[in-house]
C-alpha cells in the first residue's frame with residue numbers, strides 16, 4: 001500500500017507490478033482522483 005502523491009489517499013493495490021534488474025516497479029492508479037503514478041523500491 002502507498003499514498004497518492006496528489007490527494008494523499010491510501011491506494012491499496014497496484015494495477016500492475018514488475019521487477020526490473022535492480023528494482024521493483026509498481027504502477028498505481030488512485031481511485032479518488034484517477035492519478036496514475038509509479039512507485040519504485
Ligand SMILES: [Zn+2]
Pocket residue numbers: 004005006007008009030031032033034035
Ligand atoms: Zn489521488
